[in-house]
Amino acid sequence: MKINKETHIYKETTDCLIKADVYFNDVREAPVIIYIHGGALIWGSRENINPRQIEIYRKAGFSIVSIDYRLAPETPLNLIVEDVRDALLWVCSEGKSKYGFNSDKLAVVGCSAGGYLSLMTGTLKSKPKAIVSFYGYGDIIGDWYCKPSKFYCQQPIVSREEAYSCIGDKIISEGNRDRFKYYLYCRQNGIWTSEVSGYDIIADRDKLIQFCPAYCAREDYPPTLLIHGDEDTDVPHAQSVIMAQALTKLGVNNKLITLKGKGHAFDYDMDDVNVQAAFVQVINFLKEHLV
Numbered sequence: 001m002k003i004n005k006e007t008h009i010y011k012e013t014t015d016c017l018i019k020a021d022v023y024f025n026d027v028r029e030a031p032v033i034i035y036i037h038g039g040a041l042i043w044g045s046r047e048n049i050n051p052r053q054i055e056i057y058r059k060a061g062f063s064i065v066s067i068d069y070r071l072a073p074e075t076p077l078n079l080i081v082e083d084v085r086d087a088l089l090w091v092c093s094e095g096k097s098k099y100g101f102n103s104d105k106l107a108v109v110g111c112s113a114g115g116y117l118s119l120m121t122g123t124l125k126s127k128p129k130a131i132v133s134f135y136g137y138g139d140i141i142g143d144w145y146c147k148p149s150k151f152y153c154q155q156p157i158v159s160r161e162e163a164y165s166c167i168g169d170k171i172i173s174e175g176n177r178d179r180f181k182y183y184l185y186c187r188q189n190g191i192w193t194s195e196v197s198g199y200d201i202i203a204d205r206d207k208l209i210q211f212c213p214a215y216c217a218r219e220d221y222p223p224t225l226l227i228h229g230d231e232d233t234d235v236p237h238a239q240s241v242i243m244a245q246a247l248t249k250l251g252v253n254n255k256l257i258t259l260k261g262k263g264h265a266f267d268y269d270m271d272d273v274n275v276q277a278a279f280v281q282v283i284n285f286l287k288e289h290l291v
Contacts (some may be wrong), residue, residue, distance in 0.1 A: 003054060006103055010090040011083060015171045016070055018083055020090070021046050023054050023064040024099045031105035031290040032091060033057055034128070035066040038112030038265075040183045041080060041196050042072055042167075045177035052270045053279070060283045061291065063101060065091055068173040069117070072196035073182075075171055077211055080196075083173075084117050085124050092126070103289040105129060109282075110136060111267065112235060119243060122221045129134040130289040131224045132282055135235050138214030138243035140193045144236050146201050151233040152187040160185065214246045223253035225285045227278055228264025259280060 004024050011018040024030075025130040027228050037048040046066040057064050092103035107130040110118035115136020121128055137145075163185030166178050186192040194201050199208050224247055228240040240256055247254040257278055259266060267275055 003051070003058070008094070008111065010067065010094070011086045013070075013171070016173055017194075018068050018070065018173045019046060020065050020067045020087060021049075021104055022095070022099065023058060023066070025058055025061060025063040029102045030100070031107070031286070032063045032065060032095065032101045032103075033286070034087060034091060034106065036069070036106045036108065036110035036114035036117045037064045037066070038083065038110070038114045039071075039175065039179075040186075040192070041077070041117075042183050043115045043143055043177055043179040044071075044113075045174040050268065050270060053267070054282065055244040056279055060287065062107075062286065063099065065095065068170055070173050071175045071179075073198075074169065077245060079119055081117070081211070084121060085126070088121065088124070088128065088215040105244060107132065107286055107290055110134065112136065112157075112264070116140075116213075119224070120211070122224065123213055123216050123218075125209075127220070127222050129222060130286060131222050132285065133226050133240070133243070135222065135228045135240070135264055136226070136231055137235050137239035137245075138246065139212050139239060140197075141201060141205060141208050141212060144239070145190070145193050147190040149187040149190070152184055155184065155188075157188060158182075158185040214243050217246055217250060217252070219250050219252065221247060221250060221252045223289050224255075225282060226254065226256045227259065227267075227282070228256070229259045229264065229266045231261055232264045234264040255281075255285070 006022045007141045010020045027180035032112045037044045049066045067087045095101040096103045106128045108118045108121045108128045109132040111134035163182045166182045226240040230237045244256040
């Protein structure tokens, strides 16, 4: 199957052009998936989407819009969330007029930090109809992010100088893997949340709550599918459990799929039968709520 792809600038700021890749389905009024890449909000780009996953979604009748967003720490978290919000608005306006997207049938899918941002869309005024989070997180003020990570502290220690040499003053929406050293430094020192948000984890705790979907979700939150490996050393499986529990308490339709023995980024291995089975459930979930 030929992949029809076009790149657009969905948002322009004074110092950054923010792009989206559209993998469109030839069917008019096709439901659409906004895909949000991972990378701890620090690195990555719209191109970090598995081609085999694109095909799975397209064969199921969906168009896909894979988006960039401005990256931390040069851009703070509140503006990153605004970028995601504006991507949804762009899809519902420009995307609808250009590609015939059915804006009433819009889902957001993301992995890791992209899963987190996907979960954040459920707290926006203009919400998607469904959310799929692959190993995302609903709480950025817990010990897992605000205290040194035992897992990352076992790796070579990154100095502050080395960490900050990987970032700069320029606002960017695409970042290479070299920026991982900055993330490693943040996790080794338990400062990721304060670094990407610009808020103090203690003094500004009330301000940070609005960026924790597990705590600020309401009864109108969209149906949500959470998928997480129970041996994830980067984002604890407990993060999806917490999110599922919060949604259940609110009476929100949700499901948690736990993949036994799987770690972070398990969906890169699309030859794994358990991963394939999980994607069958993803497609069924999306069709249930969008088609």
